[in-house]
Amino acid sequence: MRRKPVEQLVAEGGQGDGGSLRRSLTMWQLTMISIGATLGTGIFVVLGEATPLAGPAVAISFVIAGLTALFSALSYAELAGSIPVSGSSYSYSYATMGEVIAWICGWCLVLEYGVSVAAVAVGWGEYLNELLDGTIGVTIPASVSAPLGEGGFINLPALIVILLAMVFLMGGAKESARVNTIMVVIKIATLVLFCAIGFMGIKAGNYAPLAPLGVTGISAAAATLFFSYIGFDAASTAGEEAKNPKKDLPRAIMLSLLIVTVLYCLVALVAVGAMPWQDFEGTEAALAQIMKDVTGHSFWGVVLAAGAVVAIASVVFAVLYGQTRILFAMSRDGLVPKVFAKVDERTGTPKANVVIVSLFCGVLAAFIPLGELANATSIGTLFAFALVNVAVVILRYKRPDMPRTFRVALFPVTPILGFAFCAYMMFSLPSKTWVYFGGWMIAGLVIYFFYGMRRSSLATAEK
Numbered sequence: 001m002r003r004k005p006v007e008q009l010v011a012e013g014g015q016g017d018g019g020s021l022r023r024s025l026t027m028w029q030l031t032m033i034s035i036g037a038t039l040g041t042g043i044f045v046v047l048g049e050a051t052p053l054a055g056p057a058v059a060i061s062f063v064i065a066g067l068t069a070l071f072s073a074l075s076y077a078e079l080a081g082s083i084p085v086s087g088s089s090y091s092y093s094y095a096t097m098g099e100v101i102a103w104i105c106g107w108c109l110v111l112e113y114g115v116s117v118a119a120v121a122v123g124w125g126e127y128l129n130e131l132l133d134g135t136i137g138v139t140i141p142a143s144v145s146a147p148l149g150e151g152g153f154i155n156l157p158a159l160i161v162i163l164l165a166m167v168f169l170m171g172g173a174k175e176s177a178r179v180n181t182i183m184v185v186i187k188i189a190t191l192v193l194f195c196a197i198g199f200m201g202i203k204a205g206n207y208a209p210l211a212p213l214g215v216t217g218i219s220a221a222a223a224t225l226f227f228s229y230i231g232f233d234a235a236s237t238a239g240e241e242a243k244n245p246k247k248d249l250p251r252a253i254m255l256s257l258l259i260v261t262v263l264y265c266l267v268a269l270v271a272v273g274a275m276p277w278q279d280f281e282g283t284e285a286a287l288a289q290i291m292k293d294v295t296g297h298s299f300w301g302v303v304l305a306a307g308a309v310v311a312i313a314s315v316v317f318a319v320l321y322g323q324t325r326i327l328f329a330m331s332r333d334g335l336v337p338k339v340f341a342k343v344d345e346r347t348g349t350p351k352a353n354v355v356i357v358s359l360f361c362g363v364l365a366a367f368i369p370l371g372e373l374a375n376a377t378s379i380g381t382l383f384a385f386a387l388v389n390v391a392v393v394i395l396r397y398k399r400p401d402m403p404r405t406f407r408v409a410l411f412p413v414t415p416i417l418g419f420a421f422c423a424y425m426m427f428s429l430p431s432k433t434w435v436y437f438g439g440w441m442i443a444g445l446v447i448y449f450f451y452g453m454r455r456s457s458l459a460t461a462e463k
Helices: 006-011 029-037 047-082 089-096 099-135 157-168 172-200 214-229 232-238 243-275 286-295 300-332 349-366 370-398 411-428 431-455 459-463
Strands: none
Touching: 006 089, 029 172, 029 232, 029 243, 029 300, 047 214, 047 232, 047 243, 047 286, 047 370, 047 411, 089 099, 089 300, 089 370, 099 157, 099 300, 099 349, 099 370, 099 431, 157 172, 157 243, 157 300, 157 349, 172 243, 172 286, 172 300, 214 243, 214 370, 214 411, 232 243, 232 300, 243 286, 286 300, 286 459, 300 349, 370 431, 431 459
C-alpha cells in the first residue's frame, strides 16, 4: 500500500536509463496523438459488430459510450494537469491508492493499449483488401490475412502495420508526432467525405424500428463501442514529452474527445440511414461498401478504403506510442524489467521498449480474432478509467491545496458518475470477457507478488 509522492513522480519525469525523454510536443500535437489513438477502428470496423446489436439506435450507443468516456475524461484532465507524467492512470493510482492498485491499473493499461494495438491492426487488413481489390483487382488470400478460427492461419497485414509503426516510433517523439498529424488530417477528411456522399443515400425507412433489440441491445452495443473511445487519454501518456504539460494535457484530452464524438455520431447516423442495419452483420468494411452502393461506382469505395488504411494505421501508431510510455514509467519504478526504461541517447526514445512491445502486439494481431480482442480491451480500459475517477476524489481530499490547472466540475458528483458509468458498461460485457479478464488479473497479481513487490524502487529505498 506504499504510495509514491506526487512531487517525486513529477521530479522523475522524463528520466530513463542512460538518457532522458525530450520535451518537444505542443498542444496541437498532443491533441493529434489523442485523436490518432481514438479515431479509427471503432468507426471503420467495430461499427459492423455493434450495429446488429443496437440496430439504427447505434448512434445512441455511441452517445452512451461517449458520455462514459466524458466523465472519465474530466477526471483524466484534472490529474494530467496535476501529475504531468507518462504513466497515465497508473501513475495517478500510485500517488493516491498505493503500489498494488497502481500495478493492477498498469496491468489493465497493458491490456488497454497493448491488446488494442493488436485489435486495431486486425481490422486494417480488411480495408487493405478493399483498396487492393479496387485498384489492382487482387486481394490477399484469406490464409494469410485472417487469424486462426476465421478461415486463415496468420493475419500478415496486421503484423506488417505494427512493424511499420515500430520503425516510425524509433525515430523520436517529434518526428513521430509529425507523421501522426498528417495521418489524422487524412482520416478526418475521409470521414467528412463519407458523410457528404452517404447523406445522399439515406432512406428514412432504414431508421425503423429504431431499437429492434430494445434497451439491452443498445447497452450491449455501447459496451462494445466503448472500444471506439479508447485512446482519448493517449495525450496523458506523453506527459514527459510535452512542452507545457500542465496546461496542454487537459486541453488536448477534452478537445480530442469532443472532435471524435461528433464525428462518430455523424458517421453512425449516415451509415445506418444509407444501409439497412441487418446488412452490417459480418461486414468489417461497411463504410466502403456504403460508398459503392450510394454512388454506383467503385471509385469512392476505393477512396474510403484508402482513407481507412491510413486512419487505422494512425491508431496503431498512436496507441503503440502510449503503451511504450506507460511501460517506461512502470519500468522506472522497478515494477517491470529495466530494459523498458532504457533510452537511446541519439533519438531520445526507449528503442528496446518499442521493439519488445511491437513484437508482442504483432503476434497477438497475427493470430487472435478481432471480436475477442475488442471486448478484452474494453473491460481493461473501463477498469482503469474507474480507478482514475476514484483517484481524483482521493487526491482532492488528501491534497486540496495542490495546484490544479483543470478542475472537474460538480465535484464529487462527476467522478462518482464516471465510476458508475464504467461499472455499468463493464457488467454489460459478455461473461466470457469477464473470464478472460479474471485470468489476466490473476496472472498480473502473480507477476507483482513474485517480481514487482520486491524490486520496486520504493521497496529498494526502504532497505
